[in-house]
Amino acid sequence: KQEVTQIPAALSVPEGENLVLNCSFTDSAIYNLQWFRQDPGKGLTSLLLIQSSQREQTSGRLNASLDKSSGRSTLYIAASQPGDSATYLCAGEYGGSQGNLIFGKGTKLSVKP
Amino acid sequence: EAGVAQSPRYKIIEKRQSVAFWCNPISGHATLYWYQQILGQGPKLLIQFQNNGVVDDSQLPKDRFSAERLKGVDSTLKIQPAKLEDSAVYLCASSQKGTYGYTFGSGTRLTVV
DSSP, rough: OOOEEEEEEEEETTTTOOOEEEEEOOOOOOOEEEEEEOOOOOOOEEEEEEEEOOSSSTTTTTEEEETTTTEEEEEEOOSSGGGGGGEEEEEEETTOOTTEEEEEEEEEEEOOO | OOOOOOEEEEEEETTTEEEEEEEEOOTTTOOOEEEEOOOOOEEEEEEEEETTTTOOOOSTTTTTTEEEEEGGGEEEEEESSSSSSGOEEEEEEEEHHHTOOOOOOOOEEEOOO
């Protein structure tokens, strides 16, 4: 069974800190791994997508890595800001199942001013 | 470009009643998805349409849930009769065929009492 796990479930940091969110998946035959952000009462916003042939992707202060052999992905946020406060979800997508994203439960991030 | 539109934003119904949700995807996006997100969980795919045909409905509780996408544009998700465990946020997403970028709507929050 394909499962995605995120640790920790919640994280609180002071503004300016660098932080890492973790995601692990049980099936290494992953097609791509995506990170989303979800704000309260809002839908999901796509942050980064890493294809299975890639090791990492960067966008601004965000960097996501993918290690298929260990079944892990990390999302690194540099110089965190209060506006980064949200729930971060990772999702694995498997070949032949476009659109069937297998989501983790998310990490709720709070950045304190 | 306009985002994925969903309505209503909130709905409260009693168990055994029926309810319908509406989604208008991004213009030109051939693929449309309905996800169910229970509080504290990641979203789970219910059904995927390619144009007006169903691609995957393996996780749709077909005894009470139904969905249609007439003319390959708007879509409606219906629950009849609703159960307490159907309380969740129902997210609609769309993507262009052959791509892995998804745009999610803000969702409909359903409470069954």
